[in-house]
Structures are given as structure tokens and as C-alpha cells.
Amino acid sequence: MNAKDQGLAQRIEEVQHYYGATLNDKEDLATNVCTVDEPPSEAIKAILKKIHPEVQMRFYGCGAPFPPLLDGTTVLDLGCGGGRDCFILSNLVGEHGHVIGVDATAEQIEFAQRHIEYHREAFGYDRSNVQFLQGRIEALEQLNLAPESIDVIVSNCVINLSMAKSDVLKGMASLLKQGGEIYFSDIFADRRLAQELRDDQQIVGECIGDALYYEDFIRLARAAGFLDVRVVSSSLKAINNPEIEARLGGAKLYSMTLRLFKLALEDGCEDYGQAAVYQGNLPGAPDRFVLDQGHVFDAGRVVPICRNSADMLSGSRYRGLFEVIGEGRRHYGVFACGAEQVSSPGMAGASMAAQVPSNCGC
Ligand SMILES: C[S@@+](CC[C@H](N)C(=O)[O-])C[C@H]1O[C@@H](n2cnc3c(N)ncnc32)[C@H](O)[C@@H]1O
Missing domain, CATH: 3.40.5.100 (Ribosomal Protein L9; domain 1)
Incomplete structure (x- = not known):
């Protein structure tokens, strides 16, 4: 194994330990970063009433990656965790849609799978439209999903945890249908963070240490073929842990929701009337x-x-x-x-x- 692969394997192990053993539910989080500050929309609020309370407690997202017009679509959720967003999406895509959740941590996948039947019943579906797969978001090709088979890819507070963000973007590009959309919420930094933060298991696990510097993300997205990234929402994140905040050296974190389309776009705005x-x-x-x-x-x-x-x-x-x-x-x-x-x-x-x-x- 070369040094890069060793680093990736170690990061995955650390993340699996953080989300499989250190955290049992959101009360165990050390900061406010993997939480949502904005109230949900009325439509999502109505669906949340049907989500199992234990699934709610295992939600570690930082946004609301629910684009409109999902009825009948196939949606892939990268780093689905305990499945809270997948179950919301299960309702949004309707019984004829399909939701696939992927996560590297076995405990998360098993937990999500245990709640499939509960939500099938809550939504009144004859058959569940959700499936959960254990896998790495940097190796989506190993999931045996057909290329260009996904309408929408979502993710909630996960890509920051990856040490191979460009592989994640490339995998998404290959799975998306032409005209398909990536709509994801994540933590971004206003600068490149120090290596000592990126090496700190807890700070990384809290979605801080390897948060994407926004401009570097744009560069990675362009290299993967997504030339025009659109910002749906962006808000400054309070960390709520003075010790960790002090170690950030003034860097600011933002929770952002972005959308990217698989389309032949240009890298700037041109006027064609x-x-x-x-x-x-x-x-x-x-x-x-x-x-x-x-x-x-x-x-x-x-x-x-x-x-x-x-x-x-x-x-x-x-x-x-x-x-x-x-x-x-x-x-x-x-x-x-x-x-x-x-x-x-x-x-x-x-x-x-x-x-x-x-x-x-x-
Ligand atoms: C902050 S939690 C968010 C979970 C979920 N999206 C939610 O909103 O509750 C991060 C999740 O990403 C998963 N994860 C982190 N790195 C991953 C990777 N490289 N591949 C797959 N899953 C990963 C973790 O196991 C964890 O469940």
C-alpha cells in the first residue's frame, strides 16, 4: 500500500470509530458543527413527524439537502449515517422512486437497515423504496450501481471527512444521469486549515479538521467536470466549544448547500441573449x-x-x-x-x- 492509500485507510478507520463507537447520538457531539441551525421547511416538518425518534437522534447533518421535484427519481445519499435523510427522501421520491444510502460505518448501516420497515409502514408503502449499502464514497464504482443511473446525489456533512474529495466528485460524475444534479450540504472553511487540525481525529470527526476550503472545492469540482457551482445557502457556523475554536486560529466555518449539474457548462457567465x-x-x-x-x-x-x-x-x-x-x-x-x-x-x-x-x- 502506498502512503496515500495508507492515509486514506487510516482516515476511514478513524471515521468509522468516531461514528460507530464514540458517538451514540447527537448529544455526544463535542461541537455544534454537525447540527442544523435553520428550521426545516413546512413540508419537511410534516415528514419529520413520521421519522423514528431514534433515527432523529442519530442525525449529524449540517443542512437540508432536499431539492425540489423529486417524485419518481432515484436519489443517492453519500454518507447516509443512521438514515434520517434517506427516510425523508423516501417520502419525497414517492413509492415509485428509489433511495440508496451509502456509508462506510457498519454500525450506521445496520442501524439504518433496522428502521426500514418502520418507515415503510409510516409512509404507507407496499414495498420499501430505500436500501442501505456499506461502502466508501471515494470508491463508488465498487457499489455495482449502473453508470449514469442516478437522478440526484445528496449528502449531508460528509464530504468534508474525505481525504480524497476529488475521487468522490469523479465517482458522482460517473453515476449521475446527464442533466442530473448534485445537491449537498457541507462544512466549508474560509481558508486552508493547519495540518495539525487535519490530523486530529476528534476535530476531523466533528466535521472541522478537513473542512473544504471553498475555493479549493471549486477547483476540484471544475477538474471533475462541474464548471459552474451554485450556492443555494450559506451561513456562518457557531462552534460552541471554546477550546476547539481557539485552535482554529481565526478560520471561519460555513454550512453551505451547493448544487452542481452534470451538463456541458462553461466556467463563466456568457450572454447569449x-x-x-x-x-x-x-x-x-x-x-x-x-x-x-x-x-x-x-x-x-x-x-x-x-x-x-x-x-x-x-x-x-x-x-x-x-x-x-x-x-x-x-x-x-x-x-x-x-x-x-x-x-x-x-x-x-x-x-x-x-x-x-x-x-x-x-
Ligand atoms: C457527520 S455524519 C453525517 C451522517 C448523515 N449524513 C446525517 O446527516 O446524519 C458523517 C457520516 O459519514 C460517514 N462517512 C465518513 N467518511 C466516509 C467515507 N469516506 N465513505 C463513506 N461514509 C463516510 C460516517 O460514517 C458518518 O456516518
Whole structure:
């Protein structure tokens, strides 16, 4: 085994120990990082009432990776833990959809599997639509899932734990269908963190030590073919542990939800004279559709958009929600981002992405 593989194997073992033995439930967490600060949406709140209380207690996520329009889709959850998000997704995809949860820790997978039947009954399904597989997110090809078979890949506070984030991205790219979406919540840092933090089992286990420096993540995503990463939400994370906070040396952590599409996009916003009109037909969202922090579409309003945004809206499962105007044959130069920005109270906030815009910096 070479040094890199040895390092990866050791990290997996440490993570398995942290999530399989050190933590029994969320009360054992040493910081506030693997927790969610925002209240759930009304739709998720209603589903949460049906989730088993022990599954809730084993939830260590930092966001809400539940994109809209999931009915009938196949969703893969990377680092599914005790299965809380998979069971929520089980309800969102409906009985004809399919949810696959992957986690490296045997105790987590066994725990999730023990709760499949409870949720099948709670949702009134004849057959469960969820399955849990033990595996590493850096080696998704070993799961025997068909290439280009997944509509949506989600993940909640996991990719930060991986020492081979580029392998994770490459695996996702190969499993996603054309036009498919990665929609994930994770912890990002505003700088590269010191090696001593990355070597500390507890600090890594708490989703801090190997948190992704946002700009490095953009670089990795581009190398894996995801040229335009969109920020859905971003908020400063309180750590709630003065000792660990002191060791961060002033670095700030953010909980962010990002979306990436498997589409042939460009690495910047170009103007092809296009515009989009949201039809107001997303169930539960008659007034507006949020693509990301800089792209909020009021129903019925004609909004000029760059070619990447046009491709996201017309080349993904969201295509039935929009009328995209313009064939995009003629180039008019760099897209003036301000033109498509619709200000939305509460969307700007203390956002790292707002301070350091990348890709489509709108
Ligand atoms: C912070 S917990 C989040 C779990 C789950 N997403 C949730 O929201 O409750 C991180 C999970 O990722 C899993 N994990 C960490 N590194 C992994 C890897 N390289 N491959 C697969 N799973 C991994 C751990 O076993 C643990 O269950």
C-alpha cells in the first residue's frame, strides 16, 4: 500500500470509530458543527413527524439537502449515517422512486437497515423504496450501481471527512444521469486549515479538521467536470466549544448547500441573449423558484439569464418549470450578472460565497 492509500485507510478507520463507537447520538457531539441551525421547511416538518425518534437522534447533518421535484427519481445519499435523510427522501421520491444510502460505518448501516420497515409502514408503502449499502464514497464504482443511473446525489456533512474529495466528485460524475444534479450540504472553511487540525481525529470527526476550503472545492469540482457551482445557502457556523475554536486560529466555518449539474457548462457567465420565465408550477412554490442565492425567479417575470443558467433550467429535471426564451445561438459578450439578480430578503446574509464569488458570481 502506498502512503496515500495508507492515509486514506487510516482516515476511514478513524471515521468509522468516531461514528460507530464514540458517538451514540447527537448529544455526544463535542461541537455544534454537525447540527442544523435553520428550521426545516413546512413540508419537511410534516415528514419529520413520521421519522423514528431514534433515527432523529442519530442525525449529524449540517443542512437540508432536499431539492425540489423529486417524485419518481432515484436519489443517492453519500454518507447516509443512521438514515434520517434517506427516510425523508423516501417520502419525497414517492413509492415509485428509489433511495440508496451509502456509508462506510457498519454500525450506521445496520442501524439504518433496522428502521426500514418502520418507515415503510409510516409512509404507507407496499414495498420499501430505500436500501442501505456499506461502502466508501471515494470508491463508488465498487457499489455495482449502473453508470449514469442516478437522478440526484445528496449528502449531508460528509464530504468534508474525505481525504480524497476529488475521487468522490469523479465517482458522482460517473453515476449521475446527464442533466442530473448534485445537491449537498457541507462544512466549508474560509481558508486552508493547519495540518495539525487535519490530523486530529476528534476535530476531523466533528466535521472541522478537513473542512473544504471553498475555493479549493471549486477547483476540484471544475477538474471533475462541474464548471459552474451554485450556492443555494450559506451561513456562518457557531462552534460552541471554546477550546476547539481557539485552535482554529481565526478560520471561519460555513454550512453551505451547493448544487452542481452534470451538463456541458462553461466556467463563466456568457450572454447569449436568453431569458427565463418561471411558470409557477412547482408544487408548494407558486410565487418563486430559487435556483441559487443569486438566481431567484418570481413567477411570470421575464428574467435575463446567462447561458449556463439557461442550460440548467432547460437541461435538467426543472425543464418543465420554465419557459426559456432565446435559442442561444448568438453571443453578446460577458453576461452582466446584475441583470438577472433579484434581491431577496434573507438570502444575502453573512455568506462566504457572497464575499468570494466564484463561477457565476451573480
Ligand atoms: C457527520 S455524519 C453525517 C451522517 C448523515 N449524513 C446525517 O446527516 O446524519 C458523517 C457520516 O459519514 C460517514 N462517512 C465518513 N467518511 C466516509 C467515507 N469516506 N465513505 C463513506 N461514509 C463516510 C460516517 O460514517 C458518518 O456516518
